Amino acid sequence: MAELRIGIVGCAGRMGRMLVKTIAETDGAVVAGGTERAGSEHVGADLGTLAGLPALNVAAGDDADLLFAGVDAVLDFTTPKASLAHAKLAARHHKVHIVGTTGMGADDVAALRRAAADTAIVFAPNMSLGVNLLLALAEQAARALGDDWDIEIVEMHHRMKVDAPSGTALGLGRAAAKGRGVDLDEVAVRSRDGVTGARKPGTIGFATLRGGDVVGEHHMLFASAGERIELNHIATDRAIFARGAVRAALWAKGKPAGLYSMKDVLGL
Ligand code: NAD
DSSP states (O other), X not given: OOOEEEEEETTTSHHHHHHHHHHHTSTTEEEEXXXXXXXXXXXXXXXXXXXXSXXXXXXXXXXXXXXXXXXXXEEEOSOHHHHHXXXXXXHHHTOEEEEOOOOOOHHHHHHHHHHTTSSEEEEOSOOOHHHHHHHHHHHHHHHHSOTTSEEEEEEEEOTTOOSSSOHHHHHHHHHHHHXXXXXXXXXXXXXXXXXXXXXXXXXXXXXXXXXXXXXXXXEEEEEETTEEEEEEEEEOOTHHHHHHHHHHHHHHTTOOSEEEOHHHHHXX
């Protein structure tokens, strides 16, 4: 079978470089191109060199339209604004689009869904197998435990992360809210400060920690009178997200148009 030709938008970013390395190590996939934002000092650089590998003789460009035209699938860990523009290109060129960008609001996800009417898009704020299993467990636990169990989600990431709470923490909150049959937006308490009053029953609380080079930690607590359950996921290597994204691209090739999640990819 022909190798899947994969492009990477944001190829000089932390995830972009890891994606190049992961594709280079994956049978059945080849690094076919990459872009950076216009004006980036990395435009023109070799993707292999950027990723700390021998040169791949593939240079970073700044024309996403050209990239989408020339590859089978595009991996996208950039910014919400850039990912939405890329989704339109994916739809126009009927190419697989794997979106790992976080910080997407409900309107952004709706725009992704519109683009997915014309092509297969996989969107997951966290591409790791462990976190996607945790999402399933969170929903199950929230369904089994009543409202008298308080749900709190604590996350920690590296000091460079720009959005909070993390996309994964919000995803865990949504999974728990679904288990309880409620809408997260109506029960979420995203931060606390000062005299907040007693905890309101049924709410789902979030706490955010930032520091150092932490790849990603999520702690989900179900607390009741006299007992507590904790479900934790600790990521120590960014490669888990890159491997998930490449797996999603290989899975999505030839799938009907639609917006898919990692749950679909992993068959959870
Ligand atoms: P980063 O800032 O290191 O990299 C982003 C790159 O995208 C930068 O190099 C930037 O120049 C580039 N970029 C921005 N706009 C662009 C455009 N229009 N065209 C081409 N390139 C563009 O950030 P990062 O740590 O690599 O994370 C990127 C995103 O991925 C964040 O939203 C982060 O939260 C998310 N993330 C998701 C997962 C997951 O599993 N889904 C895992 C890790 C990070």
